[in-house]
Amino acid sequence: MREPAIVFTPTLDLLLVFTISMPIAGWAAIRIHRKFLCGAYTVAGLAAAGAFLYGLFLDVSQGTVISTPHVGVFSAYLRIDMLGVFMATISIGIGLAVAIYSIIYMEKDTGLPIYFTLLLAIVSGMVGVVFAGDLFTLYIFWELMCVSTYVLVAFRRGRSESIEAAFKYLMMSVAGSATAFLGMSLLYGMSGTLNFEGLALAFGQAQPNAWLYLASLLILTGFGVTTAIVPLHTWLPDAHSVAPSPISAILSGVVIETGIYVLSRTCFSAFLSIQAQWLAIVMALSVITMVVGNVMPLLQNDLKRLLAYSSIAQVGYMLAGLSIGTQLGLTGTFMQIFNHALMKGTAFLCAGAILYTLGTRQLDEMAGIGRRMPITAVAFTISLLALIGMPPLNGFVSELIIVTSAFQANLAWLGVTIILNGILSAAFYLRVLRVLIQPIGSEKVERAREAPWVMLLPICFMAGLIVLFGLWPDPLIRFTQQSVAGLFSFVGQVVG
Amino acid sequence: MLESSYYTVFVFALWVIGIYCLATKRNIIRLILGIEILINAADISFISLAAGMEGFVDPLGHSIVIVSIGLAGTVSAVAITLIVYAYRQYGTLDVRELRHLRG
Amino acid sequence: MKVDRITLAGVLLVILAMAAVVTVITRHPFQPFSYAAPLNRLIDVTHDVGAEDSSFMWSYRSMDLIAQAFVIFAASAACLVMLRVGEKEED
Numbered sequence: 201m202r203e204p205a206i207v208f209t210p211t212l213d214l215l216l217v218f219t220i221s222m223p224i225a226g227w228a229a230i231r232i233h234r235k236f237l238c239g240a241y242t243v244a245g246l247a248a249a250g251a252f253l254y255g256l257f258l259d260v261s262q263g264t265v266i267s268t269p270h271v272g273v274f275s276a277y278l279r280i281d282m283l284g285v286f287m288a289t290i291s292i293g294i295g296l297a298v299a300i301y302s303i304i305y306m307e308k309d310t311g312l313p314i315y316f317t318l319l320l321a322i323v324s325g326m327v328g329v330v331f332a333g334d335l336f337t338l339y340i341f342w343e344l345m346c347v348s349t350y351v352l353v354a355f356r357r358g359r360s361e362s363i364e365a366a367f368k369y370l371m372m373s374v375a376g377s378a379t380a381f382l383g384m385s386l387l388y389g390m391s392g393t394l395n396f397e398g399l400a401l402a403f404g405q406a407q408p409n410a411w412l413y414l415a416s417l418l419i420l421t422g423f424g425v426t427t428a429i430v431p432l433h434t435w436l437p438d439a440h441s442v443a444p445s446p447i448s449a450i451l452s453g454v455v456i457e458t459g460i461y462v463l464s465r466t467c468f469s470a471f472l473s474i475q476a477q478w479l480a481i482v483m484a485l486s487v488i489t490m491v492v493g494n495v496m497p498l499l500q501n502d503l504k505r506l507l508a509y510s511s512i513a514q515v516g517y518m519l520a521g522l523s524i525g526t527q528l529g530l531t532g533t534f535m536q537i538f539n540h541a542l543m544k545g546t547a548f549l550c551a552g553a554i555l556y557t558l559g560t561r562q563l564d565e566m567a568g569i570g571r572r573m574p575i576t577a578v579a580f581t582i583s584l585l586a587l588i589g590m591p592p593l594n595g596f597v598s599e600l601i602i603v604t605s606a607f608q609a610n611l612a613w614l615g616v617t618i619i620l621n622g623i624l625s626a627a628f629y630l631r632v633l634r635v636l637i638q639p640i641g642s643e644k645v646e647r648a649r650e651a652p653w654v655m656l657l658p659i660c661f662m663a664g665l666i667v668l669f670g671l672w673p674d675p676l677i678r679f680t681q682q683s684v685a686g687l688f689s690f691v692g693q694v695v696g
Numbered sequence: 697m698l699e700s701s702y703y704t705v706f707v708f709a710l711w712v713i714g715i716y717c718l719a720t721k722r723n724i725i726r727l728i729l730g731i732e733i734l735i736n737a738a739d740i741s742f743i744s745l746a747a748g749m750e751g752f753v754d755p756l757g758h759s760i761v762i763v764s765i766g767l768a769g770t771v772s773a774v775a776i777t778l779i780v781y782a783y784r785q786y787g788t789l790d791v792r793e794l795r796h797l798r799g
Numbered sequence: 800m801k802v803d804r805i806t807l808a809g810v811l812l813v814i815l816a817m818a819a820v821v822t823v824i825t826r827h828p829f830q831p832f833s834y835a836a837p838l839n840r841l842i843d844v845t846h847d848v849g850a851e852d853s854s855f856m857w858s859y860r861s862m863d864l865i866a867q868a869f870v871i872f873a874a875s876a877a878c879l880v881m882l883r884v885g886e887k888e889e890d
Contacts, residue, residue, distance in 0.1 A: 219869070
């Protein structure tokens with residue numbers, strides 16, 4: 201058997217190699233008393249992986265890349281199409297921003313090398329999930345991603361709420377993974393394979409069976425726990441508010457959306473024959489998710505909890521786009537994923553900057569902070585306006601695409617619901633804005649200063665991207681359309 | 697070998713027992729065991745379905761289960777580490793008391 | 800064994816769920832591999848199943864095994880960071 205020098209693709213390989221070597225590099229960095237080198241090593245690894253990802257993008261533009269020694273219905277391989285490259289871009293990009301931000305934010309913490317190791321493991325897991333060619337490889341990389349997040353939520357272990365939130369998150373997420381695994385076993389039992397192409401072939405034209413419905417419900421429930429679909433979302437506000445802010449950014453921004461990727465991938469390969477009914481259930485859940493995510497934050501006083509609930513609402517919008525099921529609807533969903541990663545990432549990093557300076561998360565204690573931290577406040581304002589869906593920013597474009605596809609598919613009530621929810625969400629986002637620009641309320645705010653420039657760098661860059669993609673969305677729309685065409689490639693194979 | 701329907705009933709019984717355990721038990725160690733029961737239910741499902749054809753066995757199902765057993769072990773290890781730390785700090789193994797400490 | 804309301808509700812739901820599952824299974828029995836294409840990788844039970852399983856796994860599913868190794872690495876790093884020796888930090 202020929203020995204390949206590269207196990208997976210170069211991108212994934214680099215990320216995994218950096219994950220393993222990070223503890224050694226971190227130990228060396230601490231020995232020479234230069235703590236920031238841990239972060240610098242991580243940033244170098246992510247940047248190198250990003251460079252190889254660009255090369256992969258050029259390869260995939262010519263046709264789906266498959267990397268494996270053997271290809272067959274039962275062997276494990278990576279199947280990289282444009283959608284995989286799209287999601288990997290988001291993961292590595294947000295990971296890079298979070299790593300740069302963490303250099304200063306986590307400066308005073310102990311255990312920093314392993315923090316960065318686990319951060320690299322999260323990004324590796326996410327890239328592996330979107331590159332996987334069959335459901336079982338996806339499951340393994342999913343577990344890699346999730347296991348690294350459980351402990352990062354409890355990283356600041358001095359407070360009891362961190363441990364409790366991490367434990368609740370762990371319980372619910374593992375129960376969800378096990379349920380999804382049971383659903384996968386039913387799919388395997390019926391078709392003998394867990395490969396996406398094999399599943400599409402086996403189930404594409406088949407008569408819907410009661411067991412297929414059961415398997416689809418189990419997979420929806422299982423991956424829905426991590427995606428924070430409404431009855432299963434109770435872990436999210438606690439976990440995202442007690443995690444350190446860069447980890448909240450990566451959790452809210454990307455980890456949640458990976459669940460939506462998995463659901464759409466299985467929908468368009470294994471559940472092709474029961475698509476209409478399954479998507480109807482997803483549609484109902486998306487409306488409930490949107491409403492809960494937009495009503496709950498009206499009562500919140502804690503800034504990070506408010507942002508966490510708004511993540512739930514945004515997941516509702518993405519699920520609405522998925523449930524419409526047309527190419528335009530899915531383009532809207534994946535664009536919303538990209539934009540939400542940018543917007544929510546910026547929002548959480550700014551909230552972290554405020555937390556770093558003031559030491560409090562409560563909204564009534566931070567009145568007027570915008571006057572003392574102008575750059576952070578401007579970036580925060582841009583991200584909040586984008587989350588509401590204001591026109592010149594990127595949130596508007598993706599929501600417009602979802603609403604348009606709803607009207608095109610004769611689901612006008614869904615489009616109207618999305619618009620109403622956007623208006624409803626303005627209530628609490630504008631409340632945060634008002635707190636930022638109020639007159640200064642307390643001594644602590646009076647003495648606050650702007651955040652360190654290393655922390656401002658990713659914040660300003662992401663805010664700039666929000667404005668850029670709002671004014672000039674065409675390249676992004678084209679990229680997303682190519683990705684969705686990749687997702688629909690199974691539909692063409694089976695029907696045509 | 698029994699009919700595959702019996703195995704399926706058994707798998708779902710285990711799954712329901714696992715969910716019941718996660719929903720109602722107060723002791724954290726029992727919650728970990730509930731998670732193990734859930735994962736093992738899925739594993740038994742894979743093994744019993746891999747033997748679906750008479751006289752033959754499908755190695756794909758077996759490979760999946762072998763890897764899944766390893767993953768179940770890692771997840772339990774991380775959960776128990778959290779519990780060890782919580783016990784050292786707060787001296788309690790009751791999940792409802794941990795929630796009250798938060799207030 | 801303490802019986803409070805949650806336990807009672809739980810047991811009731813369990814019995815209902817099992818009744819539903821048994822009803823579904825008896826009306827729609829599960830036929831394994833009903834949608835499968837013909838498989839050419841099956842192992843005869845009279846052979847040495849363990850050895851043939853492991854040769855299948857190493858030749859065709861090696862990617863999963865390597866990924867599992869990374870999961871174990873990440874989990875051990877997680878355990879180490881949780882039990883690290885350090886000051887109790889304030890947030």
